[in-house]
Amino acid sequence: MIAILIRDLRLAVRAGGGFGLGLAFFLIVTVLVPFGVGPNSEILKTIAPGILWVGSLLACLLSLDRIFALDYEDGSLDLLATAPVPLEGVVIMKALAHWVTTGLPLVLAAPILGILLNLESSAYVWMLASLAVGTPALSVIGAFGAALTVGLKRGGLLLSLLVLPLYVPTLIFGAEAVKRGADGADAGLPMMMLAGITLACAALLPFAAAAAIRINLR
């Protein structure tokens, strides 16, 4: 199963692999928002947690359809399904590879981009922590959505529509944790909810995704 992770990471960093797509999108969003909203630092400070979370969520969404679609097109998904690895394991590894190439760069970039949005200094720790805990859920949910739409031509739109509602809880609790951190309040509760969502998704969705792939390969 490690071989799948290594292969996906290698493919992502090679030419045309899509690595950096999400990060570039995130960068563009956070750079453009201050231009659109205006230089009022108080307003920016208020909206910074939400903008950073929405930005990273949409950046995650961008590269979702690549998770399984490319393997489906070139036939490797058939071969992986007949290989001696459980399909659930394939899903977990592919979600992990997606997180490492998309989620992790976002986590690391968010504190830097927080400066552009005048994020409260006490919120930086929570920004990092909430993204680190929350983005894995985005990748796993995304892998599930990608598995559901794998055989479809132009499945990207359907994928977004399926996945976005499932992203909402993570967004709410993630942004809430940062907001509370910025206000100096206790952010423990939203962080725990965020961790709960991530763990539940990681525990359940690989099975659902593997079942969806099996049906789509028929």
Added chain:
Amino acid sequence: MKLSVDNLAVTRGGVPVLEGVSFTLEAGQALLLRGPNGIGKTTLLRTLCGLQEPLEGEISVSTETMAYGAHADGLKATLTVRENLMFWAHTYGTDNVDAALERFNLTELADRAAQNLSAGQKRRLGLARLLVTGRPIWVLDEPTVSLDTASVALFGDVIREHLAGGGMALMATHIDLGVEAEELDVAQFKAAPPKESSDFDEAFL
């Protein structure tokens, strides 16, 4: 080991295409599936490999013993020939990548990206994956597509060696590989067209 298939019925898109498929294959034997396009050879092979559920019937061996070779080679364009093969070797827990490259005359191309290979070279790489799987039953769907005469002969030799080593091969192919094999005409198992349901209520639509 013996592969026996008994009274297998397979469906494509919910419609039965073949029924009553039965054959046995002993270690060291090969079976060629013949039949016109669209008769259901690919569907039969996919069902044997466990990619689809059979409608009915029994397959005597586990899918764990089979290596599937599909129309598509499953190559990653930006990985090199060796990296492509190495991935499957790790997945199947084997390490005879160099031997497989050598056998299919790919050693010189080992460090070239798969996107820069010709169609025939890609096919050879796809077939080299079979050696890397280390599985005894090869289930192959049109394995010789885009191979030149020399490569077809090479592939025939590989199959013969595999059979001599106690392996089995099940192939849907239209050309002569020079391998001693039984032939099975799939057309004889063609499923009867689905009966018009008498309680079909047009008004209900």
